[in-house]
Amino acid sequence: MNKTKVLTPQERIGKKPDKLFLFRSCTGSIGYPGTESAVREVLIKLGIDVITDPDQTCCSGAVAGYSGYPPEASLAVTARNFAMVEKKYDADTYCFCNGCFVHISHYMHDLQTDPDKMANANAIINQWGYDYKARNNFYHVQELYYLLLDEIRALVVRPLNGLRVGCHYGCAYLLKKYGIVDDHELPTFHEQIITALGGVPVFYKERRSCCGSGAGRGFTHKESVVHPHLVRKLDSAKEEGVQLMTTVCPGCNMALDAEQPVLAAQGYGPYDIPVIDLAQLIGLAIGVDPKILGFTANTVSLQGVLEQVGLGKGA
Amino acid sequence: MSREYDRDWDPDLYKKIDKYNSVKNLEQCLQCGKCTGNCPVAAITPSYNPRAIINDILAGSTARILDSDEIWRCMKCGTCYRGCPVDISFTSLILELRFAALESGHGQKYVVPANKFVFRSMEYGINFVPGKRGMERVMKLRSDMGVEPFPKVTPEAIEQFKAIFEQTQTLRYMEKLKTDTEKPLRLSYAEGRIVNE
Ligand code: SF4
Ligand code: SF4
Numbered sequence: 001m002n003k004t005k006v007l008t009p010q011e012r013i014g015k016k017p018d019k020l021f022l023f024r025s026c027t028g029s030i031g032y033p034g035t036e037s038a039v040r041e042v043l044i045k046l047g048i049d050v051i052t053d054p055d056q057t058c059c060s061g062a063v064a065g066y067s068g069y070p071p072e073a074s075l076a077v078t079a080r081n082f083a084m085v086e087k088k089y090d091a092d093t094y095c096f097c098n099g100c101f102v103h104i105s106h107y108m109h110d111l112q113t114d115p116d117k118m119a120n121a122n123a124i125i126n127q128w129g130y131d132y133k134a135r136n137n138f139y140h141v142q143e144l145y146y147l148l149l150d151e152i153r154a155l156v157v158r159p160l161n162g163l164r165v166g167c168h169y170g171c172a173y174l175l176k177k178y179g180i181v182d183d184h185e186l187p188t189f190h191e192q193i194i195t196a197l198g199g200v201p202v203f204y205k206e207r208r209s210c211c212g213s214g215a216g217r218g219f220t221h222k223e224s225v226v227h228p229h230l231v232r233k234l235d236s237a238k239e240e241g242v243q244l245m246t247t248v249c250p251g252c253n254m255a256l257d258a259e260q261p262v263l264a265a266q267g268y269g270p271y272d273i274p275v276i277d278l279a280q281l282i283g284l285a286i287g288v289d290p291k292i293l294g295f296t297a298n299t300v301s302l303q304g305v306l307e308q309v310g311l312g313k314g315a
Numbered sequence: 316m317s318r319e320y321d322r323d324w325d326p327d328l329y330k331k332i333d334k335y336n337s338v339k340n341l342e343q344c345l346q347c348g349k350c351t352g353n354c355p356v357a358a359i360t361p362s363y364n365p366r367a368i369i370n371d372i373l374a375g376s377t378a379r380i381l382d383s384d385e386i387w388r389c390m391k392c393g394t395c396y397r398g399c400p401v402d403i404s405f406t407s408l409i410l411e412l413r414f415a416a417l418e419s420g421h422g423q424k425y426v427v428p429a430n431k432f433v434f435r436s437m438e439y440g441i442n443f444v445p446g447k448r449g450m451e452r453v454m455k456l457r458s459d460m461g462v463e464p465f466p467k468v469t470p471e472a473i474e475q476f477k478a479i480f481e482q483t484q485t486l487r488y489m490e491k492l493k494t495d496t497e498k499p500l501r502l503s504y505a506e507g508r509i510v511n512e
Contacts, residue, residue, distance in 0.1 A: 029415040029466040054467040057440040067413035073485040175393030210392035
């Protein structure tokens with residue numbers, strides 16, 4: 001196993017891809033559909049050919065990660081999705097959900113290192129003419145934004161005017177611990193992106209902590225785990241005057257955004273901190289039409305943020 | 316305080332629990348407690364102690380582990396693994412423990428709610444599809460943004476997705492998990508001691 005902890009984005013990805021396969025996420029296309037469109041628009045503005053395909057299904061990892069069912073199905077689903085990408089496009093895949101990232105990386109690793117698992121998965125997908133060979137690489141789009149930081153900076157037309165942004169990294173990307181683009185304990189690459197957009201990154205105390213909803217706890221442990229944890233997190237963001245929080249996982253986005261009124265009803269906060277995907281913020285700064293960014297899906301309104309970047313009412 | 320019996324201990328417990336061989340190196344645990352010190356759930360729930368869970372597994376206490384409510388609190392954030400000096404994947408251990416608990420008839424109520432969405436995903440090829448009212452909201456949101464009202468997945472892909480769940484016996488596995496056959500959870504840690512729930 002490669003024990004290098006931090007790679008530069010150049011070492012991790014290499015040069016900027018001409019084309020990529022964009023792996024759609026369930027929550028990022030249903031609960032917060034602005035996430036998918038924002039990622040797509042940002043990549044297009046960066047001059048990258050973005051491929052999506054309705055033959056792609058759910059990564060199937062989320063509920064396996066809740067221990068809802070054993071891993072065999074997810075191994076075959078992973079093999080099928082990526083055999084499809086290999087066969088049709090022969091392109092590297094980028095996802096925009098930390099959950100997809102951790103599960104797919106995990107199953108890909110299992111398939112690539114355990115010949116029995118690979119053979120079993122392929123035996124299932126062969127019936128549809130697929131054969132997974134693990135030819136292409138797999139990344140999260142946050143790694144690509146970091147690689148293209150200078151290009152993003154050059155594209156900014158709607159600077160954030162000192163907006164105080166608190167980054168939420170989430171767990172699943174950084175918990176890879178080895179071979180990732182920043183230090184897992186003290187990452188700063190999101191903050192570097194915020195600075196490039198003209199915002200002020202805020203290092204709030206609970207910046208590195210979880211959204212609380214992982215592994216299905218949002219379904220079963222709302223009162224005992226999720227809410228007390230979110231209160232700690234959001235309190236610390238509020239103390240530091242965070243005006244907007246960014247995520248790189250639609251699941252985190254849902255937990256951090258949609259639970260705020262519930263916490264307020266219990267007497268916490270009120271926080272009123274809007275939460276959006278990092279791609280939505282990049283999109284906003286580089287001039288993507290706000291209508292396409294889908295902010296209407298958010299529970300906590302973005303009106304104040306939009307006004308600060310010079311977009312008045314009705315945007 | 317519940318009594319522990321000889322039958323509650325099993326020297327081969329760890330080998331049985333790591334069924335998918337996803338942890339591999341639990342025996343290297345130094346019992347340093349960094350996992351517990353860094354854990355956000357332990358910070359709000361002092362009875363939750365990843366280090367103690369590892370200790371009890373290595374000692375072979377089935378009752379303290381599989382019948383306990385504690386293993387269901389973890390949100391799998393991985394902070395324990397990130398700080399662990401010997402790279403023990405406690406998140407993988409939790410996954411294995413939960414499978415083992417379900418096999419022994421405990422904890423169904425913690426997975427059945429999420430599995431409802433999986434049954435639904437057999438019709439759509441994607442997960443977390445909302446009910447009727449939620450669906451109307453999503454379709455309006457997406458239409459206002461100028462994209463197709465619902466994310467498209469081809470009928471072939473949906474059929475193949477479902478076939479994978481059938482052919483790996485996964486659907487049958489999920490159908491067998493029912494909350495009404497669940498055995499009650501017996502034990503929980505409190506300030507380092509075992510107490511009845
Ligand atoms: S941090 Fe690692 S070595 Fe230390 S007690 Fe936890 S699992 Fe064991
Ligand atoms: S993964 Fe679980 S045990 Fe580890 S730090 Fe997070 S909540 Fe605690």
